Amino acid sequence: MSFLFKMPLTFTILAVVSAGELLAQSAPTSLPPETVTALQQLAGNMLLSGQAYEYDRQLADGIGPRLTGSANYVKATDWAMAEFTKLGLKNVHRESWTIPATWEPETVGTGRILEPHEQRLHMESEGWSPSTPEGGVKGEVFHLPNLGSAEAIHKDADKIKGAIVLIDSESRQAGGDVPYGTMVDNGSLLAKLGAVAVINGSGTTQNAVSVGGGVWDGHLLALPTANMGAEDTLLLRRLLKAGPVTVEFSFKNRVRENVKIDNIVAVIPGREVPKEFVLIGAHLDSWHPGTGAQDNGTGTSTALAVAQAVMALHAPPRRTLRFVLFGGEEEGLLGSHAYARAHSDELKDCDAVLVTDSGGEAPRGWMTLGRADLKEALAPIQVLLGGLGAEGISDYGRIAFSSDQADFMVRGVPSLVLWTGFDKYMALHHKPSDTFDKVVQKDLTLGAAVVGLTAYAIADEQGSFAAHLTTPQVEEQMKQIKMFEEYKDMRDRGFLF
Ligand SMILES: [Zn+2]
Numbered sequence: 301m302s303f304l305f306k307m308p309l310t311f312t313i314l315a316v317v318s319a320g321e322l323l324a325q326s327a328p329t330s331l332p333p334e335t336v337t338a339l340q341q342l343a344g345n346m347l348l349s350g351q352a353y354e355y356d357r358q359l360a361d362g363i364g365p366r367l368t369g370s371a372n373y374v375k376a377t378d379w380a381m382a383e384f385t386k387l388g389l390k391n392v393h394r395e396s397w398t399i400p401a402t403w404e405p406e407t408v409g410t411g412r413i414l415e416p417h418e419q420r421l422h423m424e425s426e427g428w429s430p431s432t433p434e435g436g437v438k439g440e441v442f443h444l445p446n447l448g449s450a451e452a453i454h455k456d457a458d459k460i461k462g463a464i465v466l467i468d469s470e471s472r473q474a475g476g477d478v479p480y481g482t483m484v485d486n487g488s489l490l491a492k493l494g495a496v497a498v499i500n501g502s503g504t505t506q507n508a509v510s511v512g513g514g515v516w517d518g519h520l521l522a523l524p525t526a527n528m529g530a531e532d533t534l535l536l537r538r539l540l541k542a543g544p545v546t547v548e549f550s551f552k553n554r555v556r557e558n559v560k561i562d563n564i565v566a567v568i569p570g571r572e573v574p575k576e577f578v579l580i581g582a583h584l585d586s587w588h589p590g591t592g593a594q595d596n597g598t599g600t601s602t603a604l605a606v607a608q609a610v611m612a613l614h615a616p617p618r619r620t621l622r623f624v625l626f627g628g629e630e631e632g633l634l635g636s637h638a639y640a641r642a643h644s645d646e647l648k649d650c651d652a653v654l655v656t657d658s659g660g661e662a663p664r665g666w667m668t669l670g671r672a673d674l675k676e677a678l679a680p681i682q683v684l685l686g687g688l689g690a691e692g693i694s695d696y697g698r699i700a701f702s703s704d705q706a707d708f709m710v711r712g713v714p715s716l717v718l719w720t721g722f723d724k725y726m727a728l729h730h731k732p733s734d735t736f737d738k739v740v741q742k743d744l745t746l747g748a749a750v751v752g753l754t755a756y757a758i759a760d761e762q763g764s765f766a767a768h769l770t771t772p773q774v775e776e777q778m779k780q781i782k783m784f785e786e787y788k789d790m791r792d793r794g795f796l797f
Contacts, residue, residue, distance in 0.1 A: 301595060301596075301657050301658060301699065301702045301703050301729065328683070329680045329681070329683040329684055330679075330680045331680045331681070331684075331757060332762075335756075335757060335760045335761075336684075338613060338615055338617070338756065338760065339684060339753055339756060339757060341613055341615075342609055342610065342613055342752055342753060342756055343749060343753060345608075345609035345612050345613065346605065346606075346609045346745070346748060346749035346752050346753070347745060347746075347749055349609070349612070350605050350608075350609060350745045350748055350749065351601075351604065351605045351608050352598070352601040352602055352604070352605035352744045352745055352747075352748040353601070353739065353741040353744050353745060354601075355383070355600070355601035355604045355605060356593055356597040356598060356600075356601035356660070356736065356739055356744065357736055358379065359376060359379070359592075359593075359597045359600060359601060360591040360592060360593035360597045360735065360736040360739075361591065361593075361736050362379075363375050363376050363379060364591050365586055365587065365588040365589075365590065365591050365592055366584060366585050366586045366592055367402070367403065367404055367427075367585065367586070367587070367588050368399060368402060368518075368561055368585040368627045368628045368630065368631055368634075368635075369399060369402030369403075369556070369559045369561055369627075370402065370404050370588075373561075373584070373585055373627060374562075376584050376600075377394065377562045377564055377584065377625075377627075380564045380584060380600070380604070380625050381394070381564055383604055384564070384566035384604070384607060384623065385566075387604075387607050387608050387611050388611050389566040389567060389568055389607055389611070389623070390566070390567050390568070390569055391565070391566065391567050392564075392565070392566040393564075393565055393566075394562035394563070394564060394565075395562065395563045395565055395638075395639065395642065396560045396561060396562050396563075397560070397561055397563070397627075397628075397634065397635065397638030397639075397642075398558055398559065398560055398561070399518040399558075399559050399561050399627075399628055399631065399634060400517070400518040400519045400557065400558065401428065401518060401519060401520050401555050401556065401557050401558075401559070402555065402556045402559045402561075403427060403428045403429075403520070403553055403554070403555055404553065404554045404588075405424070405425050405551065405552075405553050405554075405588065406431075406551075406552040406553055406554045407550075407551055407552040408424070408551070409423050409424040409425050409526060409549060409550070409551035410423075410436075410549065410550055410551070411423040411526060411528075411547060411548065411549030411550075412547065412548060412549075413536075413539070413545065413546070413547050414438070414546040414547060414548055415544065415545060415546040416539060416542070416543060416544075416545065419535075421528060421532050421547065421549065422507035422508075422509075422528065422529055422531075422532055423499070423509065423526040423527060423528040423532070423549055424509045424511070424526065424527055424551065424589070425524075425525070425526060425527070425551040425553055426498075426500050426511055426512075426513060426514065426515075426521065426525035426526060426527040427511040427512050427513075427515055427527075427587060427588075427630070427631075428514070428515035428518075428519070428520050428521055428631065429520070429521050429523075429524055429525040429526070429551075429553060430520050430521065430523070430524055430553065430555070431524065431551060431552045431553045431555075432497065432524040432549065432550045432551055432552075433524075435550070436548050436549055436550030437464065437496050437497040437524055437548060437549060437550070438464075438496075438546070438547070438548035439462060439463050439464040439496040439497065439546065439547070439548075440462070440463050440464065440544050440545065440546050441463065441464050441465075441466050441499070441536055441540060441545045441546070441547055442456070442459045442460060442463035442464070442465050442466065442495075443465075443466045443468070443471070443536075443537060443540055444456070444460075444465050444466065444467050444471045444490075445470075445471060445474055446471060446474035446475050447467055447471045447472050447474070447475065447483055447486050447487070448472070448474060448475015448476065448478040448482065448483060448486070449474075449475045449478075449486070450482075450485070450486055450489055452474075452475075453486055453489055453490070453493070454489075454493075457493050460490060460493045460494065460495050461493060461494035461495070462494060462495075462496060463495055463496060464495070464496055464497045464498070464499060464547055465490050465495045465497075465498050465499070466498075466499045466501060466533070466536055466537075466540075467487075467498060467499070467500055467501065467513075468501035468503070468533050468537070469501070469503045477782075477785070478785075479785055479786045479788075479789035479790070480516065480701075480786065480789075481516070481789045481790065481793055481795070482789065483514075484514060484516055487514050487521065487522060487523075488522040490522070490523060491522035491523045495523060496523070497523050497524045497525065497526070497549070498521075498523050498524070498525040498526070499525070499526045499527075499528055499533075499536075499547075499549075500513045500514070500525055500526070500527045500528065501528050501529075501530070501532075501533030501536075502527055502528065502529060502530070502533075503529075503530050503533070504529045504530055504727075504731055505529065505530045505531065506529065506531070507528070507529035507530070507531045507532055508529045508589075508731050508732055508733065509527040509528065509529060509589055509731065509732070510527065510529070510589075510729075510730045510731045511527050511587050511588070511589060511730050512587055512630055512730045513525075513527065515630075515631050515632065516631065516632035517631070517632045517634070517795070518628060518631045518632060518634050520555060524551075526549050526551070561627040561628055561634075561635065562627065563624055563625060563626050563627055563635045563638070563639055564584065564623075564624070564625040565622065565623065565624050565625075566607065566622075566623045567620050567621065567622045567623070568607065568610055568611065568616050568620065568621040568623075569616065569620050570616060570617060570618050570619040570620040570621075570759065571615075571616045571617070571618055572618040572619075573618055573619050573620075574619070574620045575620075575649055576619040576620065576649045576650075576651055576764075577619055577620035577621065577622045577649060577650055577651065577759075578617075578619060578620070578621055578622070578650070578651050578652050578653075578654065578755050578758050578759040578765075579622050579623075579624060579650055579652070579653045579654070579708070580603050580606055580621060580622070580623050580624070580654050580656075580751065580755050581599075581603070581623075581624045581625075581626060581636065581653060581654070581655045581656075581704050581705070582596050582599025582600045582602060582603050582625060582626070582655065582656050582657060582704070583596045583599065583600070583625070583626045583627070583628075583629030583630070583635065583636075583657065583703070583704055584596075584600050584625040584626065584627055585626075585627045585628060585629055585630055585631075585635075586630065586734075587630055587729075587730045587734070589730070589731055589732040589734070590728070590730075590731060590732050590733060590734030590735050591734065591735050591736065592734055593660075593734055593735050593736040593738060593739050594659040594660055594725065594728050594729055594734050594738060594739065595657070595659065595725075595728070595729040595730065595734055596629070596656070596657050597736075597739070598656065598659055598660035598739065598744055598747065599655070599656035599657045600625055601744070601748070602656045602718075602744070602747060602748040602751050603623045603625060603656070603751075604623075605745075605748040605752070606621075606623075606748060606751055606752035606755060607621075607623055609752050610752065610756065617756050617759035617760035618759060618760050618761070618762075619651055619758075619759040619760070620759070621755060621756075621759055624636075624639060626639065626704050629657075629703065629704055630730075632795075633701070633703070633704055633706055633707065635704070636704035636705075636706070636707050636708070637706075637707045637795075637796070639707075640707035640708055640711060641707070641797075644711065647708065647711055647713050647768075648768065650708070650713050651714070651758055651759065651761075651764055651765045652713070652714045652715070652716060652755075652758050652765045652766070653705055653708040653709075653713055653714070653715045653716070654716050654717075654718070654751055654754060654755050654758075655703050655704050655705040655715070655716070655717050655718070656717075656718040656747070656751055657702075657703040657704065657717065657718075658699075658703075658717065658718060658719070658720045658722065658725060659720055659721075659722070659724070659725040659728065659729065660720070660738075660739045660740060660743055660744040660747060661720045661721030661722065661723060661724060661725065661740070661743050661747075662689060662720065662721050662740075662742075662743040662746060662747070663688065663689070663690040663718060663719065663720050663721075663743075663746050663747040663750040664689070664690055664692040664694070664719045664720060664721065665682070665685065665690045665691055665692030665693050665694065665719045665750070666678060666692075666693055666694070666716045666717070666718065666719055666750075666754065667693075667694045667695070667696060667699065667716065667717040667718075667719045668693055668694070668695055668716060669695070669697055669699075669700050669705070669709055669715060669716075669717070669777070669781060670695050670697045670700075670777050670778075670780045670781035671695075671714070671766070671769075671777060672695075673766050673767065674714055674716065674766055675693045675695070677714070677765050677766040678693060678716075678754070680757070681753065681754050681757040681758070684753065684757075685750055685753065685754070688746050688749060688750060689746070690719075690746065690747075690750045692719060693719075694719045695781070696781075697780070697781020697782060697783050698781075698783070699717060700778070700781060700783045700786070700787075701783065701786055701787075701790065703717060705717055706796065707796060709774070710774055710787065710791070710796050710797070711768075711774075711797075712768040712769035712770060712771070712773065712774055713768060714765055714766040714767075714768070716754070718747060718750060718751055720743075720747055721743075724738065774787075775787070
């Protein structure tokens with residue numbers, strides 16, 4: 301998941317837990333008997349011979365972290381191409397788009413407090429931060445009270461000039477529910493007001509970094525920005541209460557401009573209406589402190605495991621299954637944005653988009669992003685998913701722009717996000733701890749099965765899964781899930797269309 305998940309954790313966790321509804325008792329499914337037979341076989345393939353865990357191991361341990369455009373990312377695209385081809389999928393190909401800048405750390409970041417006493421700080425470069433100048437940056441720390449308000453920032457102009465600005469969870473929450481783009485703009489405003497550098501206090505304990513704050517369109521951040529965990533952040537806040545604090549830090553990053561990035565596409569042609577398709581998507585890129593085993597090795601490996609299990613059926617569904625592995629998700633959903641834009645003419649034939657990007661905990665069901673009609677449309681398959689503990693439907697909307705479904709959703713395509721447990725996700729994603737040892741084979745296998753069964757059931761339906769919404773209907777949907785301001789802001793910036 302991407303940027304909106306960098307907002308306060310409490311949003312996500314509380315709301316996800318309170319959302320959703322379980323069926324009190326199961327009724328027989330209304331799916332046709334031949335579809336049910338295929339699903340039974342597919343479930344057997346996925347649960348007993350599913351390869352998601354092995355795919356994730358190969359990706360996370362075998363290839364490693366996959367920053368968009370890095371050598372490892374390219375390796376991952378080669379691997380995905382080879383695996384889809386080996387499975388016998390058709391039209392396995394790359395579709396490229398251009399990112400304004402790729403970014404990779406060249407040195408380990410170093411930082412320390414100079415005044416009131418000398419002490420090492422545990423910090424790294426923030427993702428997509430420019431390098432510090434030769435010799436590093438040095439300055440007095442100013443804690444920014446409110447990143448959400450340009451007006452409030454202007455009031456502190458004197459204190460910001462020449463300072464290293466500390467942004468922590470308090471700074472990010474003070475303005476309330478402001479669009480993410482406003483926060484990004486306000487970050488750039490700090491540069492205009494003469495700040496020397498920024499420290500993003502990530503709130504992660506054990507002084508671990510949690511990168512990704514601030515980047516959203518593949519451009520570099522305006523200022524050298526360090527990322528720092530909770531303990532050092534809290535220390536700086538306490539020291540600032542007693543008097544001035546001076547720090548210094550340095551790191552070097554490698555940046556290349558206008559780099560071509562590949563999405564990977566592969567299809568299982570439908571047996572009756574191949575023109576119509578269900579899109580199974582996940583992002584192949586990851587952040588670098590860990591190996592992206594959860595975010596989003598689990599989504600990538602789910603897509604491959606579904607492809608493997610459906611191929612093993614030798615009975616494709618009526619419609620085509622189209623698998624798309626996106627790049628640039630972590631820099632602002634760039635790969636899926638490019639894909640939806642390039643394929644906008646054929647989205648009318650896209651029956652549904654199923655995205656997996658919330659980690660590998662046990663599946664609970666599907667997130668429908670506030671669409672009540674999708675809840676109804678899922679009812680026939682929901683009955684069958686009950687046996688996997690995944691009959692839940694959540695209309696939690698805060699994740700609407702947090703992963704690759706966003707660009708399809710705003711074009712009215714029925715879009716679903718796999719709903720999984722979320723207990724460990726926030727402690728792992730974007731951090732050094734996002735590694736394969738955290739992936740539980742059973743949970744990942746179950747999640748992949750939910751995606752495979754749902755995709756097959758939708759693709760095998762006689763009629764279409766659900767209506768494509770008009771723009772006014774999408775606006776209504778956004779209002780209902782309280783994401784209209786965010787939607788409008790992104791639309792006004794030309795970011796979604
Ligand atoms: Zn992700």
